[in-house]
Amino acid sequence: MPTRSTTAETPTSVRDNPRIILFDGVCNLCASTLTFVYENDVRSLYKFAWVQSRVGKEILRWCGLPENRFDTMVTIESGKVYYKSTAFLRVTRNLKFPWPILSLGLFIPLFIRDGSYDWLASRRYRFFGRKKVCLLPEGPIGERFLPGEVPSDNY
Secondary structure (H helix, E strand, C coil), X not given: CCCCCCCCCCCHHHHHXXXXXXXXXXXXXXHHHHHHHHHHCCCCCCEEEECCCHHHHHHXXXXXXXXXXXXXXXXXXXXXXXXXXXXXXXXXXXXXXXXXXXXXXXXXXXXXXXXXXXXXXXXXXXXXXXXXXXXXXXXXXXXXXXXXXXXXXXX
């Protein structure tokens, strides 16, 4: 995974929010994962952003990731960036029981975890479908999204 530039200024959204998860806003699997996290994050620790939004693209640049190819979940915890399976498994540690048990998967070698993650990520649209546009976050879940523009149509 890319290494974040230590000289790049930390975006305000990252400085102001200790835990952020970036999701692909047109991916049905990703949207379902976001809903799952929202429903099980009973302490409301995580804020969300679509990678297609202005703030999402700003964070992608800061992480050293391309803005036009979304093939990984990104979790930021206290300024440290996690990708792929590690990002997901770290999130599960903070969800309501029994989901923290999944974080034991962090003991599985990274090449196995990320190999499985990459296999599913490369097929997620085929298996789960894709939306034409990002869903607009409304209601209580909308309050958990980072402030910023509505996702652009340019993805």
